[in-house]
Amino acid sequence: MRGRQGREFAVTQKPSTATYALLGLLGVQSWTGYELARQAHRSLRYIWPTSEAHLYREQKRLVRLGWATATSESVGRRPRKRYAITDEGRAALEQWAVSEPQPPWFEVEGIVRVFFGDQASVQSLEASMRATSRLARERLDDMLDFVDDYLETGGPFPERLHVVSIAVEVITELLGTLDIFFGSTADEVAEWNTTKGRGLDGDTRNRLERVRARHPRSTTPREASQ
Numbered sequence: 001m002r003g004r005q006g007r008e009f010a011v012t013q014k015p016s017t018a019t020y021a022l023l024g025l026l027g028v029q030s031w032t033g034y035e036l037a038r039q040a041h042r043s044l045r046y047i048w049p050t051s052e053a054h055l056y057r058e059q060k061r062l063v064r065l066g067w068a069t070a071t072s073e074s075v076g077r078r079p080r081k082r083y084a085i086t087d088e089g090r091a092a093l094e095q096w097a098v099s100e101p102q103p104p105w106f107e108v109e110g111i112v113r114v115f116f117g118d119q120a121s122v123q124s125l126e127a128s129m130r131a132t133s134r135l136a137r138e139r140l141d142d143m144l145d146f147v148d149d150y151l152e153t154g155g156p157f158p159e160r161l162h163v164v165s166i167a168v169e170v171i172t173e174l175l176g177t178l179d180i181f182f183g184s185t186a187d188e189v190a191e192w193n194t195t196k197g198r199g200l201d202g203d204t205r206n207r208l209e210r211v212r213a214r215h216p217r218s219t220t221p222r223e224a225s226q
Helices: 002-012 017-028 033-044 052-065 087-098 109-115 122-153 158-190 202-214
Strands: 068-075 078-085
Touching (some): 017 033, 017 087, 122 158
Antiparallel strands (some): 068 078
16 A cells, blocks of 8 residues: 555656756665665766755655666664665656757856846846856866766776766766856946946947857747747
């Protein structure tokens, strides 16, 4: 009865990207709950950040879905659960791999602050942009530590470096772009007299024309909502 109720609950809860991320880690090897959460944080915090509590909930969801098993083991006096992927889980991972990914989206507070920058002072907008540049650079430096480790030791899973390196490359490119863009654009903003009422002035028009020139349209125009 409990198993059926668990399956019914699972049906109503659509697996998330975090669900499949943990499933992917289980596809590499079995992990304890703690190890799985820690590895997810280490591997995915720059591309799919998820709270620790959510990661533990997702572990339980994998079991409810029948995609993983959880067996109890003891280390000293402390019990723990070890998770392993099932055949159903591998099939689900294969189905996910051939499905279309979600559209890309960004969660960068510095961009949100720029979007509402006309409600801030020139000084606070500039400071926010410089902080975003600095923080992006700090994260890029963290990623470069991983790169150095991969080159020196191969990392914990050297056999996976051919795919991991692709993810590392795109992450570092995005972080590098944020660092350079926000730093240089903060220099422009520092020269403003005000953040208000500029509208479609010469600088704004030039910026939008650069956007148009850099990125030729690949689809038919859509009505702007901003």
